[in-house]
Amino acid sequence: MSKLPQWSRSLDAAFGPPKPGQYRAKPEDFLVDEQLDFTPEAHGEHLWLRLEKRNQTTLEMVKSISRICGVTLRDIGYSGMKDRIAVTRQWLSVHLPGREAPDELETLLDALGIKVLEKVRHPRKLKRGVHRTNAFTLRLSGEAVQADDFVRRWQALCEQGVPNYFGPQRFGPDGRNLQRAEALLARGWRKRDDRQGMMLSTARSFLFNELLSARLADGTWNQPIAGDILMLDGTQSVFGIDIVDEGLVARAAELDVHPTGVLWGVGDGAQGEAGAYETQLARQHPALCEGLEKSAVKRARRALRMRLTMPQLTWEADAVLLSFALPRGSFATAVIGELIRHPDMA
Known part of the structure; x- marks a missing residue:
């Protein structure tokens, strides 16, 4: 695959595509503070x-x-x-x-x-993934920030949540990490060729984004469907459902639970209507899915939606400062991509 696809956005239906904008003109425009619990x-x-x-x-x-x-x-x-x-x-x-x-x-x-x-x-070594959240302060500027609908876009993200895409940095410049992952899985994954597991992670991230984009296009990314595996907000706790009832619909609307997507590997997946998305994913990308299964990495789940915690918007001359916290593993660029159009998001 020479170029990453343009994945669906959540705000396009209501507002249209975002207008051009700038972020990270200098390092101080992108502040990240890791939070332990x-x-x-x-x-x-x-x-x-x-x-x-x-x-x-x-x-x-x-x-x-x-x-x-x-x-x-x-x-x-x-x-x-x-x-x-x-x-x-x-x-x-x-x-x-x-x-x-x-x-x-x-x-x-x-x-x-x-x-x-x-x-x-x-007494102990710091291990991967033990922090709870990352707090961000981002400076955005450009035509998108000056547009009449910018604040309404931001408010919509605060109210409905944000598609939990893996950011473009996961795939490397021009998607080269994905190309490397495809080549490695095609010849058979070996630990010595991927010591940190980055190529496995890249392939799984791409497949997750593909599934999330499909559910965004169908309008089911932020609401449970039959056979879904749901995740409790702010945790990694999941539970499967056979049918959707009013209680679950209400909890999803309140951002208390989120539908999940598969991080591909060996193991059982979702069932019913939700499982059909995974079946379609395997049909669309058989080499990646089969290569991941042969690597013996275990299937996992990731929320399709993330909630912005403590969101704030502050105007600063011709720019805007956005502050919020995200769960570990979530990308601020997924938030930015809903608000501005930038070459890094293409």
């Missing part, structure tokens, strides 16, 4: 660092800390990958049993554009 215990073998980075990836920061502290990459833990062109805050852990970090750690990191905000000990 627990406090490190102030003792233990692992030094936890709350860091602020600018204009670099999480992996680049990890490599710098590995070099400065004289530890292997495996000795460093982090919960999530954060954007490069941004100012982001997140926690990392460094395994330093019986010793302290180098005295010059903060000075050396500061020279690399990394600020140490907090230092605390904890």
Whole structure:
């Protein structure tokens, strides 16, 4: 696949396609703050660092800390990958049993554009996916922001939720990560060829986006249908349904539960009307689906919709500041893509 498709948007039916706009003109226009739901215990073998980075990836920061502290990459833990062109805050852990970090750690990191905000000990390594939310502050500008319907678009997202698409950064420039994933799965996935599982994740993300787009087009992305597997808002707890009743419809309208889509792999899927979308997905993309099953990765679920927590809009001269929090694993670019048209969203 040479180019990613144009996936459906939720606001087009009511407002039409978004107008051109700008975001992330500079890193300070895209602020991300990772939120844990627990406090490190102030003792233990692992030094936890709350860091602020600018204009670099999480992996680049990890490599710098590995070099400065004289530890292997495996000795460093982090919960999530954060954007490069941004100012982001997140926690990392460094395994330093019986010793302290180098005295010059903060000075050396500061020279690399990394600020140490907090230092605390904890008994355990920071593992992937343990943070609860990411808080965002984004600056948008351009024709879309000046349009008469911009505030109404924003309000609609706050009220109905946002399609929980994987963002374009998951697929790499011009979709090259997806091309690599297709090639790897075609010849047979092997751990040694994909140590971090990024190619598996890329393929599953693409299939999820395809299913979400189909349900958006049919108007079923934000309401339960027969055979759905629903997820409780703010959790990873899921439950299957055979039929849809008024209670479930009401809970979905209140954003208390969300329909889910499949992260493809081995295992049982949805049934009934919801299962038909997965059957169609397998027909449309047999090579990807079969390659993922042969890799033995297990099926999982992801909510088709995300709720904006603590949303705020503030005008700033000819731009607007949007602040909100999203569940871990959700992409702010999915929000931006509903509000402005930008080459990165194409």
